[in-house]
Amino acid sequence: DQQVKQNSPSLSVQEGRISILNCDYTNSMFDYFLWYKKYPAEGPTFLISISSIKDKNEDGRFTVFLNKSAKHLSLHIVPSQPGDSAVYFCAASAGNQGGKLIFGQGTELSVKP
Amino acid sequence: DGGITQSPKYLFRKEGQNVTLSCEQNLNHDAMYWYRQDPGQGLRLIYYSQIVNDFQKGDIAEGYSVSREKKESFPLTVTSAQKNPTAFYLCASSRQGLDYGYTFGSGTRLTVV
Numbered sequence: 001d002q003q004v005k006q007n008s009p010s011l012s013v014q015e016g017r018i019s020i021l022n023c024d025y026t027n028s029m030f031d032y033f034l035w036y037k038k039y040p041a042e043g044p045t046f047l048i049s050i051s052s053i054k055d056k057n058e059d060g061r062f063t064v065f066l067n068k069s070a071k072h073l074s075l076h077i078v079p080s081q082p083g084d085s086a087v088y089f090c091a092a093s094a095g096n097q098g099g100k101l102i103f104g105q106g107t108e109l110s111v112k113p
Numbered sequence: 114d115g116g117i118t119q120s121p122k123y124l125f126r127k128e129g130q131n132v133t134l135s136c137e138q139n140l141n142h143d144a145m146y147w148y149r150q151d152p153g154q155g156l157r158l159i160y161y162s163q164i165v166n167d168f169q170k171g172d173i174a175e176g177y178s179v180s181r182e183k184k185e186s187f188p189l190t191v192t193s194a195q196k197n198p199t200a201f202y203l204c205a206s207s208r209q210g211l212d213y214g215y216t217f218g219s220g221t222r223l224t225v226v
Contacts, residue, residue: 009153034214043119043203043217044156089155091214099144099163099207100171101215105155 003027004092006104013111019077021107023090026071030092034101035064035075038087047088048075080111115140119204119218126191126198126225134189134221136204142216143209145187149173150201150220159202162187191223199225 005024013019021035031052036044050057050064050073057064063076077084087108091101117138126132138145144163148156158171162181176195181187187206191198201222205215 004155006155036214036217041201041220041222043117043205043219044215045217046214049214091156099209100146100158100161102158103148103156105153 002105003030004090004102004104006088006090006107008107009105010108010110013080013109015082015111015113016079019075019080019084019109019111021075021077021088021090021109023073023075023104024071025073025092027092027094027102028071029094030102031095032093033064033066033073034091034093035062036089036091036103037084038089038106044089077109080109082111082113085109085111117204117206117216117218119202119221122219122221124221124223126223128225129193131190131192132223134191134202134204134223136187136189136218137185138187138206138216139185140206140208140216141184142206143184144207145181146205146207146215147171147177147179147187147189148203148205150203156203159189198223 034049035047038044048062066073087106089106090104120135146161147159160179162168178190203220204218207215
């Protein structure tokens with residue numbers, strides 16, 4: 001049972017445009033959500049997070065939106081740069097699970113010059 | 114410089130052999146985690162430990178074992194009972210609370226030959 005789903009395995013965007021990566025979840029107990037970026041043969045690096053008490057969090061070019069009623073979150077990257085090309089994972093945690101993160105399958109973003 | 118170190122980066126194992134993957138952190142984090150990455154399946158949790166001398170099974174613990182004798186160390190043993198051990202293994206650690214997410218190591222690529 002996939003509790004966190006990223007239904008788009010890949011996304012291609014032109015440099016300077018907006019990249020929108022989507023993530024859906026099924027467990028209503030999730031109360032903290034994170035996005036990670038991963039390059040091949042490296043560990044993921046933390047990008048941005050959002051608590052369920054918020055619906056938006058911004059950090060520079062990166063904004064995460066949370067729609068609790070739809071159990072959906074998205075990561076917006078504006079403007080997209082070639083260096084953003086990587087695999088992006090969303091992850092979720094429930095407060096009663098001791099910090100355990102459940103990850104989605106990942107979306108590979110390709111930003112073309 | 115604080116961080117989390119996984120070794121070796123590449124590991125080859127013959128079928129039927131046990132192998133141990135090392136994970137060491139000097140971030141003074143209480144919790145440590147082991148994930149496995151397979152193509153198209155994202156990161157799946159194998160084992161996690163929130164305090165020394167205690168650990169819990171994740172979603173795919175069969176064929177794996179761990180120990181947590183020291184706060185800094187969380188080695189993972191891939192036993193001969195693991196039916197499909199070839200994968201990219203990632204170790205992570207976190208402080209209490211998820212404001213900064215996990216810190217991941219750079220991973221170990223295990224190949225069974």
